Amino acid sequence: MKPVTVPLYQAKAEFFRMLGHPVRIRVLELLSDGPMPVRELLAQIEVERSNLSQQLAVLRRSGIVASVREADTVVYSLAGPDVAELLRAARRILTELITGQQDLLAELREADTTTSSAE
Amino acid sequence: MKPVTVPLYQAKAEFFRMLGHPVRIRVLELLSDGPMPVRELLAQIEVERSNLSQQLAVLRRSGIVASVREADTVVYSLAGPDVAELLRAARRILTELITGQQDLLAELREADTTTSSAE
DNA sequence: TGGCGAATTGATGATTCCTTCAATCGGTAG
């Protein structure tokens, strides 16, 4: 029956890669509070309409969001409840990592005051 | 003091992008069970030594792993305990997504038996 | 000191991803 048969670690990698874009992250976070029409997403995120559509298409293809047409607008929603939890876990780790990096920076300050990791 | 100042959603995106590679995922999963020398990682993962080093460098730069030299080998470990939890959350969502996709496929089987979403 | 194994780094071509613009679809109102 050939059931897709992709190694699990590769599926995971594709999943994370799907998350690896600022606009897509913002969309998922906004949808964490409930369904939202494209018009509203467009108002909250600074991005061109066409670009937003591209990113929404990526999310749709992966199956993490669903879209429904209502009259003249399209409404998006999360496909499952665990997504919000994943984003929380990610935030926890990020906080941890950033804190760790700031500790490192504090140690390095005496050597180079113009240190920046944001290029 | 200019504390890195990267929008949070962008930091998150970079974080997920950092996770978005099969070899890097496998490394993190192996390290979830405890520190491990490069030699062992190399034995468990099918990848060239040089390529593994490249991926380890990516993980190191992000701060999610740390490396220590011991005699003639280098030992890697996770930088924090939350990483394993994140991987678990990801697995949950993936299972959910794949299950959903299989439901969809089941519905579609009657229309096209060669359906494949693994290109 | 010279050489060896383990690991990393630098550079390069190939692939993939991202942004943008133009064209298209779907629905609604005039």
Place this chain on the structure above:
DNA sequence: CTACCGATTGAAGGAATCATCAATTCGCCA
């Protein structure tokens, strides 16, 4: 029917990522 608005799609150029090869570092030992 035509015009318009919201949203999606297709295509193309530019940027980032990946795999691979050669060169280098680091520690050990003969």
